Amino acid sequence: MLPVIALVGRPNVGKSTLFNRLTRTRDALVADLPGLTRDRKYGEGRLGDQSYLVIDTGGISGDEAGIDQVMARQSLMAIEEADIVFFLVDGRAGLNPADEMIADHLRRSAKPCHLVVNKTDGIDPDTAMADFYGFGLGNPKPIAAAHGRGVLSLIEEVLAPFPTDAEQDEALEEERSMRIAIIGRPNVGKSTLVNRVLGEERVVVFDQAGTTRDSIYIPYEREGQKYTLIDTAGIRRRKHITEAVEKFSIVKTLQAIRDANVVVMVIDAREGVTEQDLHLLGFVIDAGRALVIALNKWDGMSHDDKEKVREQIRRRLEFVAFARMHFISALHGTGVGELYASVHEAYDCAMAKWSTNKLTRLLEDVVADHQPPSVNNHRIKLRYAHQGGSNPPIIVVHGNQTDSLPQSYKRYLENRFTKILKIRGTPIRFEFKTGDNPYAGKRNLLTARQKAKKERNMEHIRDLKKRAKKRAQKRD
Numbered sequence: 001m002l003p004v005i006a007l008v009g010r011p012n013v014g015k016s017t018l019f020n021r022l023t024r025t026r027d028a029l030v031a032d033l034p035g036l037t038r039d040r041k042y043g044e045g046r047l048g049d050q051s052y053l054v055i056d057t058g059g060i061s062g063d064e065a066g067i068d069q070v071m072a073r074q075s076l077m078a079i080e081e082a083d084i085v086f087f088l089v090d091g092r093a094g095l096n097p098a099d100e101m102i103a104d105h106l107r108r109s110a111k112p113c114h115l116v117v118n119k120t121d122g123i124d125p126d127t128a129m130a131d132f133y134g135f136g137l138g139n140p141k142p143i144a145a146a147h148g149r150g151v152l153s154l155i156e157e158v159l160a161p162f163p164t165d166a167e168q169d170e171a172l173e174e175e176r177s178m179r180i181a182i183i184g185r186p187n188v189g190k191s192t193l194v195n196r197v198l199g200e201e202r203v204v205v206f207d208q209a210g211t212t213r214d215s216i217y218i219p220y221e222r223e224g225q226k227y228t229l230i231d232t233a234g235i236r237r238r239k240h241i242t243e244a245v246e247k248f249s250i251v252k253t254l255q256a257i258r259d260a261n262v263v264v265m266v267i268d269a270r271e272g273v274t275e276q277d278l279h280l281l282g283f284v285i286d287a288g289r290a291l292v293i294a295l296n297k298w299d300g301m302s303h304d305d306k307e308k309v310r311e312q313i314r315r316r317l318e319f320v321a322f323a324r325m326h327f328i329s330a331l332h333g334t335g336v337g338e339l340y341a342s343v344h345e346a347y348d349c350a351m352a353k354w355s356t357n358k359l360t361r362l363l364e365d366v367v368a369d370h371q372p373p374s375v376n377n378h379r380i381k382l383r384y385a386h387q388g389g390s391n392p393p394i395i396v397v398h399g400n401q402t403d404s405l406p407q408s409y410k411r412y413l414e415n416r417f418t419k420i421l422k423i424r425g426t427p428i429r430f431e432f433k434t435g436d437n438p439y440a441g442k443r444n445l446l447t448a449r450q451k452a453k454k455e456r457n458m459e460h461i462r463d464l465k466k467r468a469k470k471r472a473q474k475r476d
Contacts, residue, residue, distance in 0.1 A: 002044075002051050002052055002053050002254075002255050002258055003052045003053070003083045003084060003158075003159065003162045004052070004053045004054075004055065004081065004082045004083045004084070004251060004255075005022070005052055005053065005054050005055070005082060005083070005084045005085075005086060005158070006055045006057060006078040006079055006081070006082035006084070006085050006086070007019055007054065007055065007056050007057060007086050007088060008057050008060065008076075008078065008079060008085060008086070008087055008088070008102060008106075009059065009060070009087060009088035009089060009099075009102065010059050010060060010088075010089070010090070010096060010098045010099060010102070011058075011059025011060075012059065012090075013059070013088045013089060013090045013118055013119075014088060014090070014118040014119060014145045014146070015056055015057065015059070015088050016041075016056055017118075017145040017146055018086070018088065018116075018118065018143075018145040018151070019041065019043065019054055019056035021145050021148055021151050022043075022045045022052075022054045022151070022155065023043035023044065023045045023054055024045065025043060041055070041056040042054065042055050042056070042251055042254070043056075044254070045155075047152075047155055047156065047159060048164075049164045049165055049166060050159050050162065050164050050165060051165055051258070052155075052159065052162075053251055053254065053255070055078050055081075055082065055251065057078050060076070060098060060101075060102055076105065079105070079106065079109055079111055080109065080111075081251065082111065083112065083162075084111075084112050084113075084114065084158050085106060085109075085111050085112065085113045085114070086113075086114055086116050086154075087102060087103065087106055087113055087114065087115050087116060087137065088116050088118050089115070089116070089117055089118065089132055089140075090117075090118060090119055091117040091118060091119045091120040091123065091125070091128030091129070091142065092119045092123065092128070094131050095131040095132065099132075099135075100135070103115075103135040103136075103137060106137060107135075107136060107137065112158075113137050113138075114137075114138070114141060114154070114157075114158060115132060115135060115137040115138060115139075115140045115141065116140070116141050116143055116154065117129050117132060117140045117141065117142045117143070118143055118144070118145050119144065119145075119146075120142040120143065120144055120149075120150075121144035121146070121147055121149060125142035128142060129142055141154055177219060177226035177227055177228045178225065178226070178227050178228070178261055178262065178343075178344075178347055179227075179228045179230060179259060179260045179261045179262070180227060180228070180229050180230065180260060180261070180262050180263075180264060180343060181230040181232060181256045181257055181259070181260035181262075181263045181264070181289075182194055182229065182230065182231055182232060182264050182266060183232050183253060183256070183257065183263055183264070183265055183266070183280060183284075184265060184266035184267060184268075184277070184280070185268070185274065185276050185277065185280075186233075187268075188266045188267060188268040188296055188297075189266055189268070189296040189297060189330040189331070190231060190232065190266050191231055192296075192330040192331055193264075193266060193294070193296065193328075193330035193336065194218070194229055194231045196330050196331075196333055196336050197229060197336065197339075198218065198220060198229065216230070216231040217229075217230055218230070218231065222340075230256045230259065230260060232252065232253040232256045232257075233252060233253055254283065257283060257284060257287050257289060258287055258289075260289055261289070261290060261347050261350065261351070261391060262289065262290040262291070262292060262343050262346050262347050262350070262425075263284050263289045263290065263291050263292070264292045264293075264294055264339065264343070265277070265280065265281060265284065265291060265292070265293050265294065265323075266294050266296050266330075267293065267294070267295050267296065268295075268296060268297055269295040269296060269297050269298045269301065269306075269309055269327065270297050270301065270305075272308075272309055272312050273312055273313065273316045273317060278316065281317075281319075281320055285319075285320070285427055288391065288392035288426075288427060288429065289350075289391070289392070289426075290346035290347060290349065290350040290391070290392075290425050290426035291320060291322075291323040291346065291425060291426070291427075292323060292324050292325075292326070292339060292342045292343055292346055292425060293317070293320065293323050293324070293325045293326070294325075294326050294328050294330075294339060295309070295313075295325065295326070295327050295328065296328055296329065296330050297329065297330075297331075298327040298328060298329055298334070298335070299329040299331075299332055299334055313325070322418065322423070322424060322425065322426065322427060323346075323425055324342035324345070324346070324424065324425055326338055326339055326342065342425060345424055345425050346424065346425025346426050347425075349393070349422075349423045349424055349425055349426045350390060350391045350392060350393065350425070350426040351390050351391055352390070352393060352421075352423070353387065353390070354387050354421065356384070356385070356386040356387070359384075359385040359386055359387065359395060360384040360385050360386070362385070362417065362420060362421070363382060363384065363385040363397065363413075366412075366413060366416045366417070366420075367382055369416075370409075370412060372405060372409055373406065373409065375401055375404040378401065380399065380400065380401045380402065380404060380405055381399050381400050381401075382397055382398075382399040382402070383398050383399050383400075383435070384397075384398055385397045385398070388431055391426075392426055392427050392428060392429050393423065393426065393428050393429070394428075394429045394430075394431060395417060395428065395429070395430050395431070396430075396431045396432075396433060397413070397430060397431070397432050397433070398432075398433050398434075398435055399432070399433075399434065399435070400434055400435060401434060402432035402433060402434045403432070403434060405432060410430060410432075413430060414428055414430060417430075
């Protein structure tokens with residue numbers, strides 16, 4: 001699973017600034033105002049070939065009341081859920097009683113904790129860290145989150161013990177089981193579908209949103225094939241999330257999506273496609289996972305309602321046209337058995353292997369049908385292609401000036417490769433690499449024969465100029 005890093009500390013010590021730095025986004029609000037972060041925010045970061053999740057929490061001051069007390073309690077719960085805790089303190093403000101309270105809690109929690117002294121830019125780091133050695137949380141690490149100083153070395157140090165994404169994929173592949181994650185909004189029938197697939201009441205089903213709190217991994221076997229079914233908690237819109245436990249379920253669901261080979265997205269057909277469904281689908285595509293869409297509660301709907309839903313699907317789900325779509329009833333079992341064929345198709349396409357020779361010949365044929373545009377009067381040349389990974393399939397294309405390739409042409413390549421390779425149920429990704437010019441910076445040295453020829457040509461040009469000058473003088 002992805003390592004989870006929780007950022008905790010007093011208000012206005014720079015947690016949101018560090019969150020934005022670690023995720024390379026501007027998702028968290030940042031201002032010189034204590035208590036700006038009221039709700040937990042989560043995001044995904046990446047360093048080289050390692051991914052991780054970051055949780056930004058509200059500040060803990062020790063004298064909270066009302067909503068601030070609720071948010072402080074969630075921040076303390078984040079410590080229990082995280083694999084790594086970054087305890088941020090303000091190097092300019094120095095020691096604070098609230099810092100000592102948080103440090104005491106972290107010592108008792110026995111969680112891997114890194115004491116991070118922020119805002120050390122422009123001051124002596126040793127002086128800024130002097131007050132914090134007494135916490136007993138190891139050597140403080142000075143950073144300047146606003147400018148990024150010290151952040152890279154910090155994240156490299158904490159991620160060193162964790163496996164890379166490739167190593168995690170290899171470890172999961174050794175299990176030789178297909179991992180299927182069931183995701184969707186609360187109360188759309190995910191747990192009912194899990195029980196129907198397994199043929200037993202394996203997980204709790206109740207007509208109340210938020211029944212499932214954690215991601216449940218269920219190994220089973222069907223017709224000699226090993227599977228791991230992952231039942232996840234439903235994810236609602238942020239403004240509807242009130243319980244702290246439900247907030248942590250979001251992290252578990254996002255981790256489950258990354259762990260899965262194939263994701264089955266369950267949508268309530270009676271409510272139609274909502275904005276939250278689109279957000280979840282966007283995360284699945286960003287994660288590069290194979291996808292099957294199941295519209296549940298299809299039974300009992302009128303013909304007119306079904307047509308409205310079909311029209312809405314055509315209009316709003318065009319960006320996931322590669323995914324198979326099934327209209328099912330998890331409660332009665334209608335259409336559930338047909339999901340397996342689509343899941344296997346998506347899995348086979350996601351894990352497919354193609355030779356470099358086949359991909360290069362396909363690239364040549366596709367380029368011959370439609371040449372890349374010219375850039376600065378020079379034609380972009382795409383020379384060869386090879387496979388760079390699976391789940392999702394990655395095609396690496398080598399050529400020159402590939403940075404100038406327009407998005408429209410990249411989509412053309414994706415569509416043609418998807419069609420010709422018969423890829424269904426999984427997104428396909430292209431990576432473009434520009435080769436170095438082997439002659440750049442090298443001077444072309446002439447041979448003796450080439451020098452003699454060049455001298456003869458120069459002599460001929462000088463002779464022509466003399467003759468032209470003499471003719472001009474005679475005319476004058």
